[in-house]
Amino acid sequence: TPTTTSDTVKSDAVEDSAFLKACRREPVPHTPVWFMRQAGRSLPEYRKVREGIGMLDSCMRPELVTEITLQPVRRHHVDAAIYFSDIVVPLKAIGIDLDIKPGVGPVVEQPVRTRADLARLRDLTPEDVSYVTEAIGMLTRELGSTPLIGFAGAPFTLASYLVEGGPSRTYENAKAMMYGDPGLWADLLDRLADITAAFLEVQIRAGAAAVQLFDSWAGALAPSDYRRSVLPASAKVFRKVAGHGVPRIHFGVGTGELLGLMGEAGADVVGVDWRVPMDEAARRVGPGKALQGNLDPTVLFAGREAVETKAREVLDTAAGLEGHIFNLGHGVMPSTDPDALTRLVEYVHTQTAR
Protein backbone atom coordinates (compact mmCIF):
# COMPACT_ATOMS: atom_id res chain seq x y z
CA THR A 1 0.00 0.00 0.00
CA PRO A 2 1.36 3.42 -0.89
CA THR A 3 1.98 6.03 1.77
CA THR A 4 1.90 9.73 1.02
CA THR A 5 5.12 11.63 1.68
CA SER A 6 5.64 15.35 1.23
CA ASP A 7 5.50 15.39 -2.55
CA THR A 8 5.29 11.96 -4.07
CA VAL A 9 3.80 8.58 -3.39
CA LYS A 10 6.39 6.05 -2.32
CA SER A 11 5.64 2.44 -1.64
CA ASP A 12 6.07 0.96 1.81
CA ALA A 13 8.37 -1.62 0.21
CA VAL A 14 10.86 1.11 -0.77
CA GLU A 15 10.57 2.76 2.64
CA ASP A 16 11.16 -0.64 4.30
CA SER A 17 14.20 -1.47 2.14
CA ALA A 18 17.47 -2.36 3.88
CA PHE A 19 19.12 0.64 2.20
CA LEU A 20 16.68 3.26 3.55
CA LYS A 21 16.61 1.58 6.96
CA ALA A 22 20.40 1.78 7.18
CA CYS A 23 20.29 5.46 6.12
CA ARG A 24 17.83 6.06 8.97
CA ARG A 25 20.03 4.00 11.37
CA GLU A 26 17.29 1.42 11.95
CA PRO A 27 17.89 -2.34 12.31
CA VAL A 28 18.38 -4.05 8.94
CA PRO A 29 17.82 -7.64 7.68
CA HIS A 30 21.29 -7.48 6.05
CA THR A 31 23.89 -4.79 5.37
CA PRO A 32 22.76 -3.04 2.18
CA VAL A 33 25.24 -2.76 -0.71
CA TRP A 34 25.51 -0.56 -3.76
CA PHE A 35 28.50 0.71 -5.73
CA MET A 36 29.35 4.18 -6.92
CA ARG A 37 29.64 3.96 -10.72
CA GLN A 38 27.88 0.58 -10.68
CA ALA A 39 26.38 1.52 -14.05
CA GLY A 40 29.04 2.07 -16.66
CA ARG A 41 31.96 0.67 -18.53
CA SER A 42 32.56 -2.36 -16.31
CA LEU A 43 29.37 -3.86 -17.81
CA PRO A 44 29.39 -5.27 -21.38
CA GLU A 45 25.64 -4.61 -21.63
CA TYR A 46 26.37 -0.93 -20.90
CA ARG A 47 29.06 -0.67 -23.55
CA LYS A 48 26.64 -2.25 -26.02
CA VAL A 49 23.73 0.16 -25.48
CA ARG A 50 26.06 3.20 -25.36
CA GLU A 51 27.76 2.38 -28.67
CA GLY A 52 27.84 5.47 -30.89
CA ILE A 53 26.02 7.69 -28.35
CA GLY A 54 27.90 10.46 -26.55
CA MET A 55 27.85 10.48 -22.73
CA LEU A 56 25.83 13.71 -22.40
CA ASP A 57 23.42 12.69 -25.19
CA SER A 58 22.78 9.40 -23.43
CA CYS A 59 21.85 11.27 -20.21
CA MET A 60 19.02 13.02 -22.09
CA ARG A 61 17.33 9.84 -23.36
CA PRO A 62 14.91 8.57 -20.68
CA GLU A 63 14.58 5.06 -22.08
CA LEU A 64 18.34 4.60 -22.34
CA VAL A 65 18.87 6.10 -18.85
CA THR A 66 16.26 3.68 -17.49
CA GLU A 67 17.93 0.67 -19.12
CA ILE A 68 21.44 1.65 -17.98
CA THR A 69 20.30 2.38 -14.41
CA LEU A 70 18.59 -1.02 -14.20
CA GLN A 71 21.52 -3.03 -15.61
CA PRO A 72 23.57 -3.31 -12.38
CA VAL A 73 20.43 -3.96 -10.31
CA ARG A 74 19.52 -6.95 -12.50
CA ARG A 75 23.07 -8.26 -12.66
CA HIS A 76 24.44 -7.69 -9.15
CA HIS A 77 21.24 -7.57 -7.01
CA VAL A 78 22.47 -4.40 -5.31
CA ASP A 79 20.20 -2.82 -2.69
CA ALA A 80 19.86 0.53 -4.48
CA ALA A 81 19.97 1.94 -7.98
CA ILE A 82 21.77 5.19 -8.77
CA TYR A 83 20.27 7.42 -11.42
CA PHE A 84 22.43 7.35 -14.55
CA SER A 85 23.61 10.88 -15.28
CA ASP A 86 26.69 13.00 -14.62
CA ILE A 87 27.53 15.85 -12.26
CA VAL A 88 27.84 18.31 -15.20
CA VAL A 89 24.34 17.59 -16.59
CA PRO A 90 22.66 20.51 -14.72
CA LEU A 91 25.39 22.89 -15.97
CA LYS A 92 24.83 21.74 -19.54
CA ALA A 93 21.09 22.16 -18.96
CA ILE A 94 21.47 25.87 -18.09
CA GLY A 95 23.47 26.46 -21.26
CA ILE A 96 27.12 26.12 -20.21
CA ASP A 97 29.09 24.97 -23.24
CA LEU A 98 30.75 21.77 -22.05
CA ASP A 99 31.32 18.21 -23.12
CA ILE A 100 32.44 14.93 -21.53
CA LYS A 101 35.49 13.71 -23.41
CA PRO A 102 36.05 9.93 -23.28
CA GLY A 103 39.00 9.02 -21.06
CA VAL A 104 39.34 12.66 -19.94
CA GLY A 105 36.15 13.86 -18.24
CA PRO A 106 34.19 17.12 -18.35
CA VAL A 107 35.72 19.92 -20.46
CA VAL A 108 34.29 23.47 -20.28
CA GLU A 109 34.65 25.62 -23.42
CA GLN A 110 34.89 28.99 -21.60
CA PRO A 111 36.11 28.63 -18.00
CA VAL A 112 34.41 30.72 -15.30
CA ARG A 113 37.08 33.12 -14.02
CA THR A 114 35.52 36.58 -13.59
CA ARG A 115 32.44 38.22 -12.11
CA ALA A 116 31.09 38.69 -15.64
CA ASP A 117 31.35 34.90 -16.15
CA LEU A 118 29.06 34.35 -13.15
CA ALA A 119 26.13 35.79 -15.09
CA ARG A 120 26.22 32.70 -17.31
CA LEU A 121 25.17 30.57 -14.34
CA ARG A 122 21.41 31.11 -14.37
CA ASP A 123 18.88 29.28 -12.20
CA LEU A 124 17.88 25.75 -13.16
CA THR A 125 14.15 25.11 -13.67
CA PRO A 126 12.45 21.69 -13.85
CA GLU A 127 11.72 22.38 -17.55
CA ASP A 128 15.48 22.52 -18.24
CA VAL A 129 15.72 18.86 -17.22
CA SER A 130 12.30 17.46 -18.15
CA TYR A 131 14.07 14.30 -19.37
CA VAL A 132 15.18 13.67 -15.77
CA THR A 133 11.60 13.80 -14.48
CA GLU A 134 10.50 11.51 -17.29
CA ALA A 135 13.32 9.00 -16.76
CA ILE A 136 12.82 8.81 -12.98
CA GLY A 137 9.08 8.23 -13.47
CA MET A 138 9.86 5.28 -15.75
CA LEU A 139 12.59 4.02 -13.46
CA THR A 140 10.67 4.00 -10.19
CA ARG A 141 7.89 1.97 -11.86
CA GLU A 142 10.45 -0.61 -13.06
CA LEU A 143 12.44 -0.70 -9.82
CA GLY A 144 9.57 -1.80 -7.58
CA SER A 145 10.91 -2.14 -4.05
CA THR A 146 14.50 -1.08 -4.94
CA PRO A 147 15.18 2.53 -3.92
CA LEU A 148 16.59 4.99 -6.44
CA ILE A 149 19.42 7.33 -5.40
CA GLY A 150 19.48 10.72 -7.09
CA PHE A 151 22.71 12.71 -7.11
CA ALA A 152 24.49 15.93 -7.93
CA GLY A 153 27.98 17.35 -7.82
CA ALA A 154 28.76 19.53 -4.79
CA PRO A 155 29.53 23.23 -5.36
CA PHE A 156 33.31 22.81 -4.88
CA THR A 157 33.67 19.88 -7.27
CA LEU A 158 31.51 21.61 -9.90
CA ALA A 159 33.51 24.83 -9.41
CA SER A 160 36.74 22.90 -9.90
CA TYR A 161 35.62 21.90 -13.43
CA LEU A 162 34.11 25.31 -14.25
CA VAL A 163 37.10 27.38 -13.14
CA GLU A 164 39.82 25.03 -14.41
CA GLY A 165 37.97 24.34 -17.66
CA GLY A 166 38.50 20.59 -17.21
CA PRO A 167 39.95 17.95 -14.91
CA SER A 168 42.91 19.08 -12.78
CA ARG A 169 45.29 17.52 -10.29
CA THR A 170 46.17 20.75 -8.49
CA TYR A 171 43.06 22.97 -8.85
CA GLU A 172 45.38 25.97 -9.13
CA ASN A 173 42.88 28.28 -10.84
CA ALA A 174 40.01 27.33 -8.56
CA LYS A 175 42.15 27.71 -5.45
CA ALA A 176 43.62 30.98 -6.74
CA MET A 177 40.07 32.35 -6.87
CA MET A 178 39.25 30.92 -3.45
CA TYR A 179 42.34 32.52 -1.82
CA GLY A 180 42.66 35.62 -4.03
CA ASP A 181 39.07 36.74 -4.57
CA PRO A 182 37.04 35.21 -1.74
CA GLY A 183 34.01 37.37 -2.53
CA LEU A 184 33.76 36.13 -6.10
CA TRP A 185 34.45 32.56 -4.94
CA ALA A 186 31.67 32.71 -2.33
CA ASP A 187 29.21 34.07 -4.90
CA LEU A 188 30.20 31.35 -7.39
CA LEU A 189 29.71 28.57 -4.84
CA ASP A 190 26.43 30.09 -3.68
CA ARG A 191 25.12 30.13 -7.29
CA LEU A 192 26.19 26.50 -7.69
CA ALA A 193 24.46 25.58 -4.41
CA ASP A 194 21.15 26.93 -5.77
CA ILE A 195 21.55 25.08 -9.08
CA THR A 196 22.54 21.85 -7.30
CA ALA A 197 19.65 22.03 -4.85
CA ALA A 198 17.19 22.69 -7.69
CA PHE A 199 18.57 19.69 -9.60
CA LEU A 200 18.25 17.43 -6.54
CA GLU A 201 14.70 18.66 -5.91
CA VAL A 202 13.68 17.69 -9.46
CA GLN A 203 14.97 14.17 -8.77
CA ILE A 204 13.26 13.92 -5.36
CA ARG A 205 9.92 15.18 -6.71
CA ALA A 206 10.15 12.63 -9.53
CA GLY A 207 10.66 9.77 -7.03
CA ALA A 208 14.30 9.52 -5.89
CA ALA A 209 14.29 7.88 -2.43
CA ALA A 210 17.66 9.33 -1.34
CA VAL A 211 20.21 11.77 -2.74
CA GLN A 212 24.00 11.80 -2.76
CA LEU A 213 26.11 14.93 -3.04
CA PHE A 214 29.44 14.09 -4.70
CA ASP A 215 32.20 16.40 -3.48
CA SER A 216 34.77 14.11 -5.07
CA TRP A 217 37.64 16.57 -5.07
CA ALA A 218 37.10 18.25 -1.66
CA GLY A 219 40.02 16.20 -0.31
CA ALA A 220 42.32 18.77 -1.94
CA LEU A 221 41.38 21.27 0.78
CA ALA A 222 42.70 21.95 4.27
CA PRO A 223 39.98 21.76 6.94
CA SER A 224 40.15 25.50 7.68
CA ASP A 225 39.66 26.36 4.00
CA TYR A 226 36.90 23.79 3.63
CA ARG A 227 35.10 25.23 6.67
CA ARG A 228 35.40 28.84 5.53
CA SER A 229 35.09 28.60 1.75
CA VAL A 230 33.19 25.41 0.85
CA LEU A 231 31.10 24.12 3.77
CA PRO A 232 28.60 27.06 3.69
CA ALA A 233 27.61 26.26 0.08
CA SER A 234 27.29 22.50 0.64
CA ALA A 235 25.32 23.16 3.84
CA LYS A 236 22.96 25.36 1.80
CA VAL A 237 22.28 22.45 -0.57
CA PHE A 238 21.47 20.08 2.30
CA ARG A 239 19.29 22.71 4.00
CA LYS A 240 17.33 23.39 0.82
CA VAL A 241 16.45 19.72 0.25
CA ALA A 242 15.90 18.81 3.93
CA GLY A 243 12.12 19.34 3.82
CA HIS A 244 11.53 16.37 1.53
CA GLY A 245 12.53 13.89 4.22
CA VAL A 246 14.74 11.75 1.98
CA PRO A 247 18.16 10.70 3.34
CA ARG A 248 21.04 12.88 2.16
CA ILE A 249 24.48 11.31 1.59
CA HIS A 250 27.70 13.37 1.47
CA PHE A 251 30.74 11.82 -0.23
CA GLY A 252 34.29 12.85 -1.08
CA VAL A 253 37.67 11.24 -1.79
CA GLY A 254 40.74 11.77 0.41
CA THR A 255 38.50 13.50 2.95
CA GLY A 256 39.77 11.78 6.11
CA GLU A 257 40.59 15.14 7.72
CA LEU A 258 37.22 16.59 6.62
CA LEU A 259 34.83 13.85 7.78
CA GLY A 260 33.61 15.79 10.82
CA LEU A 261 32.99 18.92 8.75
CA MET A 262 31.26 16.95 5.98
CA GLY A 263 28.85 15.60 8.58
CA GLU A 264 28.41 19.11 10.00
CA ALA A 265 27.34 20.31 6.55
CA GLY A 266 24.06 18.56 7.27
CA ALA A 267 24.10 15.11 5.67
CA ASP A 268 22.33 12.10 7.19
CA VAL A 269 24.97 9.70 5.82
CA VAL A 270 28.69 10.37 5.32
CA GLY A 271 30.64 8.51 2.64
CA VAL A 272 34.12 7.27 3.57
CA ASP A 273 36.96 6.34 1.21
CA TRP A 274 39.34 3.43 1.92
CA ARG A 275 42.00 5.53 3.67
CA VAL A 276 40.18 5.71 7.02
CA PRO A 277 38.83 2.60 8.82
CA MET A 278 35.06 2.73 9.36
CA ASP A 279 35.29 2.76 13.19
CA GLU A 280 37.76 5.67 13.09
CA ALA A 281 35.51 7.43 10.54
CA ALA A 282 32.58 7.02 12.95
CA ARG A 283 34.61 8.71 15.71
CA ARG A 284 35.47 11.61 13.38
CA VAL A 285 31.91 12.06 12.10
CA GLY A 286 30.35 11.77 15.55
CA PRO A 287 27.00 10.30 16.62
CA GLY A 288 23.70 10.60 14.78
CA LYS A 289 24.86 9.77 11.25
CA ALA A 290 25.08 6.60 9.19
CA LEU A 291 28.26 5.83 7.24
CA GLN A 292 28.79 4.48 3.73
CA GLY A 293 31.91 2.72 2.50
CA ASN A 294 34.66 1.78 2.14
CA LEU A 295 36.34 -1.06 0.20
CA ASP A 296 39.30 0.01 -1.93
CA PRO A 297 38.00 -0.42 -5.53
CA THR A 298 41.37 -1.85 -6.64
CA VAL A 299 40.87 -4.84 -4.29
CA LEU A 300 38.45 -6.17 -6.92
CA PHE A 301 41.43 -6.92 -9.16
CA ALA A 302 43.03 -9.21 -6.55
CA GLY A 303 40.96 -12.37 -6.74
CA ARG A 304 38.07 -13.80 -4.74
CA GLU A 305 39.93 -14.61 -1.52
CA ALA A 306 41.49 -11.16 -1.22
CA VAL A 307 38.15 -9.49 -1.94
CA GLU A 308 36.48 -11.49 0.81
CA THR A 309 39.28 -10.84 3.31
CA LYS A 310 39.16 -7.09 2.69
CA ALA A 311 35.33 -6.99 2.62
CA ARG A 312 35.31 -8.85 5.96
CA GLU A 313 37.66 -6.18 7.33
CA VAL A 314 35.23 -3.44 6.25
CA LEU A 315 32.32 -5.28 7.89
CA ASP A 316 34.32 -5.84 11.09
CA THR A 317 35.39 -2.20 11.42
CA ALA A 318 31.78 -1.14 10.72
CA ALA A 319 30.24 -3.67 13.12
CA GLY A 320 29.63 -1.14 15.90
CA LEU A 321 28.02 1.47 13.65
CA GLU A 322 24.36 2.43 13.99
CA GLY A 323 23.90 2.50 10.22
CA HIS A 324 26.26 1.05 7.63
CA ILE A 325 25.82 1.00 3.86
CA PHE A 326 28.48 -1.11 2.19
CA ASN A 327 30.09 0.57 -0.82
CA LEU A 328 33.48 1.05 -2.40
CA GLY A 329 35.66 3.93 -1.26
CA HIS A 330 35.29 5.47 -4.74
CA GLY A 331 33.72 4.43 -8.05
CA VAL A 332 33.96 1.06 -9.81
CA MET A 333 36.93 1.17 -12.16
CA PRO A 334 36.03 0.51 -15.81
CA SER A 335 38.21 -2.62 -16.15
CA THR A 336 36.71 -4.33 -13.08
CA ASP A 337 35.41 -7.88 -13.65
CA PRO A 338 31.63 -7.52 -13.15
CA ASP A 339 31.45 -11.06 -11.71
CA ALA A 340 33.70 -9.95 -8.86
CA LEU A 341 31.10 -7.28 -8.01
CA THR A 342 28.20 -9.77 -8.15
CA ARG A 343 30.10 -12.14 -5.81
CA LEU A 344 30.89 -9.25 -3.44
CA VAL A 345 27.21 -8.32 -3.10
CA GLU A 346 26.37 -11.94 -2.32
CA TYR A 347 29.23 -12.16 0.18
CA VAL A 348 28.11 -9.07 2.12
CA HIS A 349 24.49 -10.23 2.11
CA THR A 350 25.24 -13.73 3.40
CA GLN A 351 27.82 -12.55 5.94
CA THR A 352 25.44 -10.02 7.46
CA ALA A 353 22.08 -11.85 7.21
CA ARG A 354 20.24 -11.50 10.52
Ligand code: CP3
Ligand atom coordinates in the same frame (compact mmCIF):
# COMPACT_ATOMS: atom_id res chain seq x y z
O1 CP3 B 1 26.58 4.38 -11.74
C1 CP3 B 1 26.73 5.54 -11.28
O2 CP3 B 1 27.41 5.77 -10.27
C2 CP3 B 1 25.97 6.69 -11.94
C3 CP3 B 1 26.70 7.34 -12.94
C4 CP3 B 1 27.67 8.48 -12.71
C5 CP3 B 1 28.41 9.00 -13.81
N1 CP3 B 1 29.10 10.08 -13.37
C6 CP3 B 1 28.40 8.44 -15.18
C7 CP3 B 1 29.60 8.62 -15.99
C8 CP3 B 1 27.97 9.24 -11.59
C9 CP3 B 1 27.48 9.11 -10.17
C10 CP3 B 1 28.87 10.26 -12.03
C11 CP3 B 1 29.38 11.33 -11.15
C12 CP3 B 1 30.63 12.02 -11.52
N2 CP3 B 1 31.01 12.50 -12.73
C13 CP3 B 1 31.60 12.41 -10.58
C14 CP3 B 1 31.51 12.15 -9.10
C15 CP3 B 1 31.81 10.72 -8.81
C16 CP3 B 1 33.26 10.38 -8.79
O3 CP3 B 1 33.66 9.51 -9.56
O4 CP3 B 1 33.99 10.98 -7.98
C17 CP3 B 1 32.62 13.09 -11.26
C18 CP3 B 1 33.87 13.66 -10.66
C19 CP3 B 1 32.24 13.15 -12.63
C20 CP3 B 1 32.98 13.78 -13.75
C21 CP3 B 1 33.29 12.77 -14.77
N3 CP3 B 1 32.39 12.31 -15.71
C22 CP3 B 1 34.50 12.03 -14.94
C23 CP3 B 1 35.75 12.22 -14.13
C24 CP3 B 1 34.28 11.11 -16.00
C25 CP3 B 1 35.23 10.03 -16.50
C26 CP3 B 1 35.87 10.33 -17.80
C27 CP3 B 1 36.38 9.03 -18.40
O5 CP3 B 1 36.02 8.75 -19.56
O6 CP3 B 1 37.13 8.28 -17.76
C28 CP3 B 1 32.97 11.32 -16.46
C29 CP3 B 1 32.29 10.56 -17.54
C30 CP3 B 1 31.32 9.56 -17.07
N4 CP3 B 1 30.31 9.78 -16.19
C31 CP3 B 1 31.28 8.20 -17.47
C32 CP3 B 1 30.20 7.62 -16.81
C33 CP3 B 1 29.69 6.19 -16.93
C34 CP3 B 1 32.26 7.54 -18.45
C35 CP3 B 1 31.93 7.94 -19.85
C36 CP3 B 1 31.37 6.85 -20.69
O7 CP3 B 1 30.93 5.79 -20.19
O8 CP3 B 1 31.34 7.07 -21.90
